[in-house]
Amino acid sequence: MSSKIRVIVSLALVIICGFTFNSSLSAANKEAEYTLIVYLNGCDLENGIDSDRINKKTNPKGLKAGATNDVLNELRESSFDDRKLNVIVITGGTNEWLQKEPAISTTQCQAWRIYGPDKNKFMEKVKETPPSMYMMDKKTLSDYISWAIDKYPAKKYALFLWGHGGGPIGGFGVDQLNKDKSISISDMQEALKKALKGKQFDLIAFIACLMGNFETAYKLKDCGKYMVASEELEFDDCFEGIIKGLSERPNISGKDLGKLFIDAHFNKVQKWLNKKERENLYTFSVIDLAKISDVKNKWDNLIQKLEERMKSKNKSTVRDTYRFLAIARGYSESYNEYTRSGSGLTDLYEFSNFISLLCNINTDELQRAIKDCVIYNKVCEYRSASHGLSVFFVDRKLEYNLGTDSDLIKYEPQAPSKLYSNFISRYYNTLFVQNPSKLIGEISFIKVPIKNQNPKSYPPVYFVDIDPGSSGDFLLVNQIFFVIGKLEVSGSNKVFKTLCIDKDVNNDLSKLSIKFTGNQYCIGGKPIAIYWDGNVERWKNPKYIPIGSFAVKHKGKMKFLVVTETKPNVVKIIDTFDGDYSPSGKVIMPNGFDVGNPDNLAEIKKDPTITILYKVDGNYVDGPEVKLKISKLEDGVEYLEISKSSLEDGEYCGAFYIEDVIGRGTWSFQKTFNIKSSKEIKTSEAQGSNVPMTVNQSL
Structure with a gap:
C-alpha cells in the first residue's frame, strides 16, 4: 500500500472512530426523563426474617429468596426504555445475599444499573466502594447519590429508600456489616443536602416502617419536593407498578409518581385482603415538603401555649395541662402498637384534635396546615384515624417501648425545633420520672368489689x-x-x-x-388468653379491627399467634412469630415483623396441633394440647379460625x-x-x- 493510500485510510479511521466515540459519549450523557435511585439495604430482610418469602410470579421455581430479591426480580420483569429511564440500585448492609447471579458483594456497597427484560443483561455493576464505606454512613449515602446524579443526568430524580425504618428516633436502615447501625434522619438530611448541591429530588419515598412522621418530613424539606412514607409498619413494595407508570408517563411529576406508587401498592395489597390471606396495617401518604414549614410553625405555636400553661403559677392549671395532654395522647392513634412495644409515635392531626377538645385550645390552623401538607392519604379500616403524618410524643416510660431513657437524648437532633425537644423532655421528666400520681391522679379499684x-x-x-x-x-x-x-x-x-x-x-x-x-375464645373448649392492642376510644369505632396475640408451643418451640377479629365472636389467625415479653409485660415482636404474612403459618397448617401456654405469676406454663380448626375459602385458600364458646x-x-x-x-x-x-x-x-x-x- 502506498504512503498516500495509508494516510487516506488512517484519516478515514480517525474520522470514523472520532464520530463513533462522540456519538457514544453523546448517548451516555443524553438527559433521560427520570433517574430512579433505589437505596437497597438488604439487612435481615434479605437473609433473616423474610428469607423464606417467595413471590410465585417473579420466582416461579420457588427458590429460596429474600425480600430484596423480590425487588430485583420485579425490576427484572419490568419493561422500560433505558434511554428515557435510568434505574440505579445501590446495594449493601447485609452479610448474605440470596441472589446468586449476578453475585452481590457481602463486604462492600455496590451500584447496579438495571436494564429490564428486553436487554441481554439484566443488571450491570457500575460502581463499588471500599469495605470501609458502610451503607448507613452519611458519607456513603452522600457519595453514591452525588455520583448517580452526575453519572445519569435526567429531567427528574426520585429516591427510594428501602429497608427497616424506626421513626425519628430509630432512623433508617440496619447495616449488618457495621453493628446493625442505622442512619439518623439528621445525618440523612446532611448527606442528601451535600449530594444535591441545592437541587431537590422530585420524590423521596420510604419503603420502610414508621417513616411517615413530621420530624423526617421537616428534616428533608430542602432535599425533595414530595415525600411518600407510612405512619405505620410497612410491608412489601411495588416497583413493577412504578416502572410501568413511568414507562407510560415518562414526564410524570413527583407528586403524581407518589400517588401512582401508593395506588399500585394498595391494589397489590388489596388482592391479598380480598382473598383474606392476610390482614395488614396499611397507611401511606404523599407529603408536600414545601408546606411542612407551615405545619412546624403552627405546631410550635401550640407547644408555646401548652408550655405557658405548664409553667403557670396556678397549680390546678399545671395539673390540668399535664392530665389532659396525657389523656389526649392515650386516646390518639399510635403506631407499632400491635407489637405491644410501641414507637412513641401518634397521628399529629388526631392528637391535635384531642388537645383542642380537652385543653380548650383552638388547633384549627394546625389541622388545616396538616391537611394542606398531606395531599394524598390511603389507610386501612384498622387505621381509619390516620391522617398521613405522625409525631413523636411519649405515652409511657421509655424503657417499656423504646429501650432506654437515652432515647430522649437521641431525639433532640431529630426534633423539628429546639422548642419542641425541650418541651417533650420537660413533659417526660415531670410526668414519668417524678411522681405522676401527684400530678395527674390515678385510678384505684382496690376497694371496689x-x-x-x-x-x-x-x-x-x-x-x-x-x-x-x-x-x-x-x-x-x-x-x-x-x-x-x-x-x-x-x-x-x-x-x-x-x-x-x-x-x-x-x-x-x-x-x-x-x-x-x-x-370466651376457646380452642377445643379450652380458653386462650389473647392480649389485645388498642384503647377504649379505638374500640368505640365500629370500623376498628383489633389485633392481638396469644402464646402457644408448636413442635416444642414457643410461638405467639397473631389474631384479628374478622366478624363478631370469631378471630382468624393471620401470622406467627417467635418473641418475648418486655418488662411491662407487653409482647415484643421481631424488628421489622411483617404482620399478616401467610407463609409464616405454613408449618402450623401442616400440623395444627399446639399446646396452649398460660401465664402464671409472670411466667408461661404448659396448658392443654389442642388442634386448631382449618377452614377454607371458596377459592381454596386455607385459614385458621377460633370462635367464642362457653x-x-x-x-x-x-x-x-x-x-x-x-x-x-x-x-x-x-x-x-x-x-x-x-x-x-x-x-x-x-x-x-x-x-x-x-x-x-x-x-
Whole structure:
C-alpha cells in the first residue's frame, strides 16, 4: 500500500472512530426523563426474617429468596426504555445475599444499573466502594447519590429508600456489616443536602416502617419536593407498578409518581385482603415538603401555649395541662402498637384534635396546615384515624417501648425545633420520672368489689360501680379487660393463672360501670388468653379491627399467634412469630415483623396441633394440647379460625384489669364463681370470693 493510500485510510479511521466515540459519549450523557435511585439495604430482610418469602410470579421455581430479591426480580420483569429511564440500585448492609447471579458483594456497597427484560443483561455493576464505606454512613449515602446524579443526568430524580425504618428516633436502615447501625434522619438530611448541591429530588419515598412522621418530613424539606412514607409498619413494595407508570408517563411529576406508587401498592395489597390471606396495617401518604414549614410553625405555636400553661403559677392549671395532654395522647392513634412495644409515635392531626377538645385550645390552623401538607392519604379500616403524618410524643416510660431513657437524648437532633425537644423532655421528666400520681391522679379499684348483676343468668354479667371520688379520674382509663383465670396453690401461696382476657366490656365511661359477658375464645373448649392492642376510644369505632396475640408451643418451640377479629365472636389467625415479653409485660415482636404474612403459618397448617401456654405469676406454663380448626375459602385458600364458646364447668376467678393513659396498671377485687352448667351460674360461697387481686403481674 502506498504512503498516500495509508494516510487516506488512517484519516478515514480517525474520522470514523472520532464520530463513533462522540456519538457514544453523546448517548451516555443524553438527559433521560427520570433517574430512579433505589437505596437497597438488604439487612435481615434479605437473609433473616423474610428469607423464606417467595413471590410465585417473579420466582416461579420457588427458590429460596429474600425480600430484596423480590425487588430485583420485579425490576427484572419490568419493561422500560433505558434511554428515557435510568434505574440505579445501590446495594449493601447485609452479610448474605440470596441472589446468586449476578453475585452481590457481602463486604462492600455496590451500584447496579438495571436494564429490564428486553436487554441481554439484566443488571450491570457500575460502581463499588471500599469495605470501609458502610451503607448507613452519611458519607456513603452522600457519595453514591452525588455520583448517580452526575453519572445519569435526567429531567427528574426520585429516591427510594428501602429497608427497616424506626421513626425519628430509630432512623433508617440496619447495616449488618457495621453493628446493625442505622442512619439518623439528621445525618440523612446532611448527606442528601451535600449530594444535591441545592437541587431537590422530585420524590423521596420510604419503603420502610414508621417513616411517615413530621420530624423526617421537616428534616428533608430542602432535599425533595414530595415525600411518600407510612405512619405505620410497612410491608412489601411495588416497583413493577412504578416502572410501568413511568414507562407510560415518562414526564410524570413527583407528586403524581407518589400517588401512582401508593395506588399500585394498595391494589397489590388489596388482592391479598380480598382473598383474606392476610390482614395488614396499611397507611401511606404523599407529603408536600414545601408546606411542612407551615405545619412546624403552627405546631410550635401550640407547644408555646401548652408550655405557658405548664409553667403557670396556678397549680390546678399545671395539673390540668399535664392530665389532659396525657389523656389526649392515650386516646390518639399510635403506631407499632400491635407489637405491644410501641414507637412513641401518634397521628399529629388526631392528637391535635384531642388537645383542642380537652385543653380548650383552638388547633384549627394546625389541622388545616396538616391537611394542606398531606395531599394524598390511603389507610386501612384498622387505621381509619390516620391522617398521613405522625409525631413523636411519649405515652409511657421509655424503657417499656423504646429501650432506654437515652432515647430522649437521641431525639433532640431529630426534633423539628429546639422548642419542641425541650418541651417533650420537660413533659417526660415531670410526668414519668417524678411522681405522676401527684400530678395527674390515678385510678384505684382496690376497694371496689365486683358485683354479680344476675347470678342465675347465662352468660354471666358482672359490673363494677365506680365512685369517681374514691377511685380517681376515670378519664385516665386507656384499656379495660376482664381477666379470667384460676387460683392455684404454689407452696404456701395462691397464684393466679390467666386463662382468658375479655376486652368486650362496656367502655361507656360516662356511665361509670363495666360489664362483662361470659363467652370466651376457646380452642377445643379450652380458653386462650389473647392480649389485645388498642384503647377504649379505638374500640368505640365500629370500623376498628383489633389485633392481638396469644402464646402457644408448636413442635416444642414457643410461638405467639397473631389474631384479628374478622366478624363478631370469631378471630382468624393471620401470622406467627417467635418473641418475648418486655418488662411491662407487653409482647415484643421481631424488628421489622411483617404482620399478616401467610407463609409464616405454613408449618402450623401442616400440623395444627399446639399446646396452649398460660401465664402464671409472670411466667408461661404448659396448658392443654389442642388442634386448631382449618377452614377454607371458596377459592381454596386455607385459614385458621377460633370462635367464642362457653367455658367448661368449674370454679373460676375473675378481676378487672385497667391500664391508664401513661401505662400504669391496676386490678379490681377478684371474684370467684362456679360455672355449674351452660344454663346456670352460681357465685361461689367460698371465703374470699370478693378479695383484692394480690397477684403482682401486668398484662
